Amino acid sequence: MTDQDPLVRFEGVKKRYESFEAVKGIDLDIARGEFVAIMGPSGCGKTTTLRMLAGLEAPTEGTITIGGRVMNDVPAHERDTPMVWQSLALFPFLNVQQNVEFGMKMRGVPEDERNTRALMWLERLGLKGFEKRRIDQLSGGQRQRVALARSLVTEPEMLLLDEPLSALDAHLVIRMQGVLSRLQKELGITFVYVTHSQSEAFAMADRVVIMGHGEIAQIGKPQEVFRAPRNRFVAEFVGRNNILAGQVSGGEIDIGGLRMPLPGAPDGAAEIVVAADRMRVGREAPETHGIRAQFLSEEFAGTGIICYFEDADGAELKAQVSEAELEALSPEPGQSFWLTWAPEAAHVTET
Amino acid sequence: MKTAGLLSRLYLAALFLFVFAPIVTSMVFSFNSDRFPTVPLGQFTLDWYRTAFARPEVWAAFGNSLIVALSAAALSTALGFATAYTDFRYGFRFKTAYLALALLPPTIPLVIMGLAMLAWLARLGLSGTLPGIVIAHTVMGAPFAMAICRMRLQQMDAALEAAAWNLGASPWRAMRAVVIPFSLPALISAYCLTAAVSFDEFIVAWFVSGLNKTVPVMILEILQGNVDPQINAIGTVVFLTSMTLVVVAQLLLLRRRDP
Numbered sequence: 001m002t003d004q005d006p007l008v009r010f011e012g013v014k015k016r017y018e019s020f021e022a023v024k025g026i027d028l029d030i031a032r033g034e035f036v037a038i039m040g041p042s043g044c045g046k047t048t049t050l051r052m053l054a055g056l057e058a059p060t061e062g063t064i065t066i067g068g069r070v071m072n073d074v075p076a077h078e079r080d081t082p083m084v085w086q087s088l089a090l091f092p093f094l095n096v097q098q099n100v101e102f103g104m105k106m107r108g109v110p111e112d113e114r115n116t117r118a119l120m121w122l123e124r125l126g127l128k129g130f131e132k133r134r135i136d137q138l139s140g141g142q143r144q145r146v147a148l149a150r151s152l153v154t155e156p157e158m159l160l161l162d163e164p165l166s167a168l169d170a171h172l173v174i175r176m177q178g179v180l181s182r183l184q185k186e187l188g189i190t191f192v193y194v195t196h197s198q199s200e201a202f203a204m205a206d207r208v209v210i211m212g213h214g215e216i217a218q219i220g221k222p223q224e225v226f227r228a229p230r231n232r233f234v235a236e237f238v239g240r241n242n243i244l245a246g247q248v249s250g251g252e253i254d255i256g257g258l259r260m261p262l263p264g265a266p267d268g269a270a271e272i273v274v275a276a277d278r279m280r281v282g283r284e285a286p287e288t289h290g291i292r293a294q295f296l297s298e299e300f301a302g303t304g305i306i307c308y309f310e311d312a313d314g315a316e317l318k319a320q321v322s323e324a325e326l327e328a329l330s331p332e333p334g335q336s337f338w339l340t341w342a343p344e345a346a347h348v349t350e351t
Numbered sequence: 352m353k354t355a356g357l358l359s360r361l362y363l364a365a366l367f368l369f370v371f372a373p374i375v376t377s378m379v380f381s382f383n384s385d386r387f388p389t390v391p392l393g394q395f396t397l398d399w400y401r402t403a404f405a406r407p408e409v410w411a412a413f414g415n416s417l418i419v420a421l422s423a424a425a426l427s428t429a430l431g432f433a434t435a436y437t438d439f440r441y442g443f444r445f446k447t448a449y450l451a452l453a454l455l456p457p458t459i460p461l462v463i464m465g466l467a468m469l470a471w472l473a474r475l476g477l478s479g480t481l482p483g484i485v486i487a488h489t490v491m492g493a494p495f496a497m498a499i500c501r502m503r504l505q506q507m508d509a510a511l512e513a514a515a516w517n518l519g520a521s522p523w524r525a526m527r528a529v530v531i532p533f534s535l536p537a538l539i540s541a542y543c544l545t546a547a548v549s550f551d552e553f554i555v556a557w558f559v560s561g562l563n564k565t566v567p568v569m570i571l572e573i574l575q576g577n578v579d580p581q582i583n584a585i586g587t588v589v590f591l592t593s594m595t596l597v598v599v600a601q602l603l604l605l606r607r608r609d610p
Contacts, residue, residue: 054517055516056513056516056517075516075521076513076516076517077516077517077518077519077520077521077522077524077525078519081517082517082518083514083517085510085513085514086510087508087510089508089510089511089513089514091511091514091515091529091532091533092533093532093533093535102515102518102520102528103518103519106515106518106519106520106524106528107519150518151518154518154519
């Protein structure tokens with residue numbers, strides 16, 4: 001066993017319920033000290049995957065190893081995989097400190113030590129003075145931190161987080177993201193973070209795992225997944241992408257009559273992805289290639305404005321423009337524009 | 352608008368009068384010195400209480416009722432909680448049938464229940480014994496206890512128990528450290544309510560009690576002999592005991608639910 005060995009290894013893990021397969025065979029290694037986000041739409045199997053890691057569900061097939069030990073048949077309470085729950089699952093009949101001490105109490109840590117460690121963690125998470133409060137006397141952000149303290153006080157090697165920020169207000173989410181990132185770096189422990197939110201995953205994770213329909217669709221660094229989605233599913237789930245289908249022949253792709261160089265691509269059917277922020281909009285026909293499309297509507301998206309268009313075939317296209325660009329274009333619904341992109345902005349997916 | 356408000360208030364008052372007048376009458380006459388319930392009332396007296404509670408069989412009946420009520424309530428609550436927890440925790444085939452069966456006893460006509468219990472307990476050699484009455488009252492009380500516990504468990508986040516396992520509690524430990532503390536108000540409430548059900552129950556107790564009479568059975572026997580305000584005095588004590596139990600149960604049930 002060396003530090004290079006992964007802390008967690010999923011090998012061909014499947015989870016079947018009576019009539020449906022929630023997880024259809026996944027292989028995944030998670031390194032020590034890594035922050036991994038498992039992301040996907042609801043029902044993609046991400047929570048089931050996390051629950052299998054915690055021992056709350058047993059895999060139907062395949063093996064899960066933690067630190068080199070096969071964990072398939074180890075019950076939840078004999079694992080050291082504390083979890084922060086979506087609902088937080090704080091015990092309402094216990095006060096803040098009793099909640100934090102719960103795990104240590106179950107493991108037979110003496111009272112003095114429990115007390116010292118609980119107080120230390122409460123102080124570390126900015127909850128000093130709240131020890132005797134009831135859970136229902138705390139704000140959402142404070143509860144979140146109690147849940148974190150309760151999980152981290154036993155100093156585990158790994159923390160599991162199941163959509164922990166989904167119940168918080170937007171401004172608190174950003175702040176808690178900071179708290180989580182900092183804690184993970186300081187403690188150097190592994191975080192496995194399940195979420196459906198791209199912004200959370202991309203802001204914090206070293207690696208993201210995109211899941212869909214019980215399978216892993218792509219694993220990579222956030223930037224890789226964002227800029228080079230491996231297939232249509234990822235391209236639709238991550239970011240704001242235009243997906244264009246065409247035929248490749250001789251280093252060119254033909255998208256409904258529009259020809260664009262695509263060096264190195266094998267001949268045959270192909271899909272290219274162009275991110276909305278790489279799509280350019282103009283009233284004049286571009287010199288090389290472009291798609292003529294009617295303006296539909298616009299949407300303010302914080303960093304820019306997303307403009308929606310419809311091409312002659314009725315397919316929706318999106319382009320992100322700045323406020324100045326929008327003013328210069330001043331599009332009206334129904335007007336026609338040309339959409340174009342630099343050839344290097346197009347990324348070919350696997351089909 | 353104003354008349355409608357007034358009318359509905361009058362209606363409410365009439366309703367309460369209709370429900371409580373007999374009980375209040377009985378209470379009033381228990382303190383009345385006249386032997387027969389007539390108006391105008393005689394003087395205030397505690398004599399009927401003194402005479403009633405001077406009789407050893409009254410004390411014996413109260414003792415029996417107390418033992419039966421406390422034991423039957425404990426058994427009903429344990430059984431009801433276990434049934435409710437099974438429903439909360441596990442999914443299985445025929446669950447609807449399981450629930451329907453568990454909730455069935457209160458719908459059985461009491462005379463049938465009493466006859467069946469008599470026949471069955473006689474076979475077990477328990478008819479006419481206190482354990483026999485306890486068994487009969489447990490059967491009658493358990494569905495109520497289950498309904499109460501189920502209501503409470505439905506408010507429990509399923510992740511709460513899983514969180515306890517996740518923090519190192521074995522399933523038994525999690526039951527003791529999380530599920531039971533969470534359900535405690537419902538458990539106490541179920542205990543009080545099933546104790547009240549048993550304490551008041553007459554028909555089935557009449558079939559199975561034999562010589563070990565409970566209070567309601569004894570009241571009937573006294574009534575068959577001679578009617579005097581002692582009955583009112585005993586009735587008042589029974590009513591207050593049951594009401595106290597029911598009110599405690601209600602208070603616990605209505606307490607603001609935990610977030």
